[in-house]
Amino acid sequence: MANVPLRRAMLDAKLSNQSLADRCEVDVKTVERWLQDETRIPHLRHQWAAAEALGVDTSVLWPDAIRNTVKTGPDREVLTVYPYRSACPKSVWRNLISTARNEIVFAGYTNYFLWLEHPNLAKVLRRKAEQGCKVRFLIGDPDSEVTRHREEAEGVPLTVSTRIRITLSEIEQVRGVPGIEARFGDEHIAMSVFRFDSEMLVTPHLAKLVGHDSPMLHLRRYQDDGLFDRFGYHASELWSNGRDIWADDDRLSPSQSL
Numbered sequence: 001m002a003n004v005p006l007r008r009a010m011l012d013a014k015l016s017n018q019s020l021a022d023r024c025e026v027d028v029k030t031v032e033r034w035l036q037d038e039t040r041i042p043h044l045r046h047q048w049a050a051a052e053a054l055g056v057d058t059s060v061l062w063p064d065a066i067r068n069t070v071k072t073g074p075d076r077e078v079l080t081v082y083p084y085r086s087a088c089p090k091s092v093w094r095n096l097i098s099t100a101r102n103e104i105v106f107a108g109y110t111n112y113f114l115w116l117e118h119p120n121l122a123k124v125l126r127r128k129a130e131q132g133c134k135v136r137f138l139i140g141d142p143d144s145e146v147t148r149h150r151e152e153a154e155g156v157p158l159t160v161s162t163r164i165r166i167t168l169s170e171i172e173q174v175r176g177v178p179g180i181e182a183r184f185g186d187e188h189i190a191m192s193v194f195r196f197d198s199e200m201l202v203t204p205h206l207a208k209l210v211g212h213d214s215p216m217l218h219l220r221r222y223q224d225d226g227l228f229d230r231f232g233y234h235a236s237e238l239w240s241n242g243r244d245i246w247a248d249d250d251r252l253s254p255s256q257s258l
Contacts, residue, residue: 001038001039002035002036002037002038003034003035003036003037003038003039003040003061003062004038005038005060005061005063006034006035006038006050006061006062007035009054009055009056009060010054013053013054013055015053015054017031017032017035018031018052018134019027019053020053020054023049023050023052023053024042024046024049024050024053025049026042030042031134034050034081034118037231037257038062038064038216039064041062041064042062045087045194047061047062048087048088048089049089049220051089051092052089052090052091053129054091055075055091056091056095057092057095058080058089059093067232075227076222076223077219077220077221077222077223077226077227077228078217078218078219078220078227079199079218079220080217081215081216081217081218082215082216082217082218083215084212084213084214084215084216085113085203085213085215085216086212086213086215087216088201088216088218090117090118091095092097092201092218093201094118094225094226095120096194096196096199097118097121097124097125097128097196097198098199099126099196100128100133100196100197101131101132101133101197102132102133102134102197103133103136103195103196103197104125104128104133104134104135104136104195104196104197105136105193105194105195105235105239106135106136106137106138106139106189106194107136107137107159107185107192107193107194107195107235107239108124108138108139108188108192108193108194108203109139109140109150109164109188109192109205110139110163110164110167111137111139111162111167112163112164112166112167113212114167115166115170121170122170122171122173122174123173123241125174125177125180125187126173126174126177126180129178129179129180130177130179132179133179134179134181135153135174135179135180135181136180136181136182136183137167137171137180137181137182137183137238137245138182138183138185138188138235138238138239138242139164139167139168139182139183139184139185139225139245140160140164140184140185140186140188140189141164141186141243142160142161142162142164142165142168143161143183143186144184144186146189147161147164147186147189148161150189153207168245171245175246176246180244181244182244182245183239183242183243183244183247184239184242184243184245185238185239185241185242185243185246187238187241188235188238189205190205191202191203191204191205192205193231193232193234193235195232195235198216198220198221198228199219199220199221200217200218200219200221200228200231200232201216201217201218201219202216202217202219202231203215203216203217219231230252
């Protein structure tokens with residue numbers, strides 16, 4: 001049976017068989033086989049590439065890939081595992097942000113990559129907040145000892161404190177918007193948690209590696225006190241111990257400190 005969702009997504013994106021093949025780095029005949037047989041499931045890297053090219057989630061294009069891997073144990077909340085955060089398609093982030101209705105949490109130590117990959121994020125979040133969605137940022141203090149030690153460990157030109165200050169500059173665009181809050185906290189240096197209602201992206205940071213080189217889990221809440229709730233507890237505790245960024249009048253504004 002033909003893969004109707006894939007064909008529809010290609011039409012919506014105005015991509016030909018050859019164009020999708022080029023984006024996925026496969027032969028055009030491979031794309032034709034995907035279209036002709038909905039049970040033919042591509043390798044994960046090709047699923048991700050196609051989803052990125054078409055702007056939809058892989059589960060839309062190949063629902064059988066999800067049904068064939070249904071889990072019933074404690075790990076059923078793990079939807080996808082990415083060996084690198086950068087391997088997660090931007091379309092996944094866009095979908096999670098756009099569909100969240102009640103709560104969005106960005107508990108990444110710098111959150112720097114968000115502004116690179118989603119240039120209009122501030123406008124999107126302002127609109128989400130106006131619609132009643134609560135948005136929270138938990139970021140590291142650029143002047144803390146924790147940040148300084150992390151900079152020494154990473155040893156990269158674009159330092160941790162610089163990446164944080166870029167985020168501080170960006171979130172100035174939503175300062176004062178009801179429903180959007182931002183706090184400093186240093187205890188999540190080793191793990192980033194991004195929550196979108198009942199779904200979550202979690203990145204444990206490895207040794208000296210920067211965030212995009214560390215692995216990431218995509219979770220969906222299915223049970224009480226499961227993985228989702230455990231990581232949710234972690235983020236909530238760190239948030240409760242955080243310091244309001246905009247209430248600290250003694251600090252330089254982000255634009256001044258860049």
